[in-house]
Amino acid sequence: MKYVRHKFVKGEAMKTKLAIPDAASLILSLRSVGYTLETAIADIVDNSITAKATEICIDVKWNNDFSYISICDNGFGMNEEDLHQAMKIGSKNPMDQRGHDDLGRFGMGLKTAAFSLCKRLTVGSKLAGTESMSVRVWDIDNIVDSNRWELFDGSATLAWQDASKRLINYNQGTIVVMEKLDRFITENYSDQAIGRFWQRIAEMEKHLSMVFHRFLSGAQAIRIFINGKRVEPWDPFMRQSLATQEFREEYVECNGRNIRIHAFILPHHSKMSISEFDEAGGINGWMEQQGFYVYRNKRLIVPGTWFKMLRKNEPSQLARIQLDLTADMDFEWKIDVKKSSAAPPSILRENIRRIARIAQEASRKVYYFRGAVINQKTRDEDNEAIWEQAIIRGRMFFRLNRDHALLKEVCSELSDGSAKKLSAYMKMVEGFAPMNVSLTGPVSSESDHAEELVNSAVKFCYDLIEVGYSSSEALSKVLQISIYEGMSDVIKSKLKL
Numbered sequence: 001m002k003y004v005r006h007k008f009v010k011g012e013a014m015k016t017k018l019a020i021p022d023a024a025s026l027i028l029s030l031r032s033v034g035y036t037l038e039t040a041i042a043d044i045v046d047n048s049i050t051a052k053a054t055e056i057c058i059d060v061k062w063n064n065d066f067s068y069i070s071i072c073d074n075g076f077g078m079n080e081e082d083l084h085q086a087m088k089i090g091s092k093n094p095m096d097q098r099g100h101d102d103l104g105r106f107g108m109g110l111k112t113a114a115f116s117l118c119k120r121l122t123v124g125s126k127l128a129g130t131e132s133m134s135v136r137v138w139d140i141d142n143i144v145d146s147n148r149w150e151l152f153d154g155s156a157t158l159a160w161q162d163a164s165k166r167l168i169n170y171n172q173g174t175i176v177v178m179e180k181l182d183r184f185i186t187e188n189y190s191d192q193a194i195g196r197f198w199q200r201i202a203e204m205e206k207h208l209s210m211v212f213h214r215f216l217s218g219a220q221a222i223r224i225f226i227n228g229k230r231v232e233p234w235d236p237f238m239r240q241s242l243a244t245q246e247f248r249e250e251y252v253e254c255n256g257r258n259i260r261i262h263a264f265i266l267p268h269h270s271k272m273s274i275s276e277f278d279e280a281g282g283i284n285g286w287m288e289q290q291g292f293y294v295y296r297n298k299r300l301i302v303p304g305t306w307f308k309m310l311r312k313n314e315p316s317q318l319a320r321i322q323l324d325l326t327a328d329m330d331f332e333w334k335i336d337v338k339k340s341s342a343a344p345p346s347i348l349r350e351n352i353r354r355i356a357r358i359a360q361e362a363s364r365k366v367y368y369f370r371g372a373v374i375n376q377k378t379r380d381e382d383n384e385a386i387w388e389q390a391i392i393r394g395r396m397f398f399r400l401n402r403d404h405a406l407l408k409e410v411c412s413e414l415s416d417g418s419a420k421k422l423s424a425y426m427k428m429v430e431g432f433a434p435m436n437v438s439l440t441g442p443v444s445s446e447s448d449h450a451e452e453l454v455n456s457a458v459k460f461c462y463d464l465i466e467v468g469y470s471s472s473e474a475l476s477k478v479l480q481i482s483i484y485e486g487m488s489d490v491i492k493s494k495l496k497l
């Protein structure tokens with residue numbers, strides 16, 4: 001639905017009064033939009049990628065009060081006028097159409113990301129074929145003192161002199177320098193604090209290798225360096241591993257545009273070395289990193305989510321699904337200024353939920369049975385499955401497939417007595433199988449089939465008694481089975497022993 005602007009009623013005379021935001025208070029509140037070091041640096045790197053940079057050098061210098069972080073690229077740069085415009089808060093209209101590979105949106109990223117870490121932001125830029133560099137500086141101390149949006153057109157700080165050398169070596173490009181890092185360096189200058197500073201830089205490196213992994217590999221790979229060390233791509237889908245299974249790509253349509261979805265099931269841990277397993281777990285660990293990976297113009301914005309539709313749980317942790325959005329879908333998907341969250345439009349929810357369920361199921365199969373093949377099966381292959389699954393009292397329960405061809409053949413050759421013994425034994429295998437006993441979390445108390453469940457427990461007791469167990473042995477075995485948890489009184493009362 002589109003909203004229309006209200007028109008004045010004819011003859012109604014209204015005047016407008018200017019209400020200009022107070023520079024000092026606005027700039028201070030913009031510092032707290034919720035960026036972290038990682039998301040702030042990634043947002044600045046976005047601008048370099050949009051400017052077609054092939055090399056981005058991030059330099060981090062520790063020097064007590066004079067520490068700085070700089071990001072220098074060899075992209076197409078800006079002239080003085082464009083740079084001046086780029087430094088304004090809200091330099092672009094979010095409603096403007098963006099290029100298909102533009103990673104920006106709100107015209108805020110550069111400034112809000114920088115101010116969430118520092119009080120002084122200097123940007124220098126130069127175009128190809130020009131010797132001179134244009135410079136603009138925001139200094140929050142100055143904005144607060146003067147309460148005016150005043151930009152400096154040059155800088156003479158030691159940090160700037162040191163950092164800007166990088167851009168001098170490039171034919172074209174842009175450098176962003178952040179000084180007075182009051183929001184990043186919040187501790188004293190003890191050895192431990194310095195250690196933590198470098199620890200966070202190492203975490204930032206991992207974040208960049210994750211969110212930009214699709215730019216960091218392939219023939220046209222962009223090179224990102226942190227203090228001279230190249231950032232390597234981290235592929236969430238372990239495509240280089242032969243044991244990774246992939247579903248066919250799928251396209252879901254939304255308002256005339258296609259969203260590409262590609263699900264992967266990562267290998268069972270027995271197929272990986274310990275270091276591969278740790279590495280594939282990613283920054284947040286296996287549990288957290290399952291689900292949809294939302295990319296906007298190839299840049300990862302959400303590393304693993306089920307969009308609050310399904311829970312993250314251990315057996316589904318091998319499922320990771322690539323979901324590709326383009327910049328013209330920002331509003332439908334509620335992309336935020338920090339580009340760190342997204343939510344599917346309601347018309348897509350059912351489709352997304354269906355894909356999520358299939359992937360979770362496939363992950364469970366591989367998780368419990370190393371090497372299970374999840375690709376679509378033919379009818380005949382269905383009867384080859386050893387296990388089948390059922391949801392009982394909110395928990396996944398695995399049963400032996402009674403239609404397995406070999407099992408059927410064996411049963412047909414057995415006497416009645418032996419067939420009963422085998423059946424009782426199979427029920428115990430199911431009841432005590434590690435994947436059925438190791439399920440954690442409460443079984444749901446309400447069940448539509450409670451009566452049926454109690455009857456099955458009672459029948460199981462009788463079966464065990466028939467093949468030679470004493471009644472107390474039979475009862476105690478049955479009561480140990482997880483799906484009958486909390487039902488012992490009803491079961492006992494129904495058993496006529």
Ligand SMILES: Nc1ncnc2c1ncn2[C@@H]1O[C@H](COP(=O)(O)OP(=O)(O)O)[C@@H](O)[C@H]1O
Pocket residue numbers: 043047048051073075076077078086087091092103104105106107108109110111173174
């Ligand atoms: N590294 C860069 N190279 C070239 N242009 C840049 C660079 N960084 C920022 N800009 C310009 O500044 C503008 C504002 O950037 P930003 O505040 O991040 O907002 P957005 O990326 O949403 O447009 C960009 O649209 C771009 O025109």
Ligand SMILES: [Mg+2]
Pocket residue numbers: 043046047103104105108109110
């Ligand atoms: Mg930007």
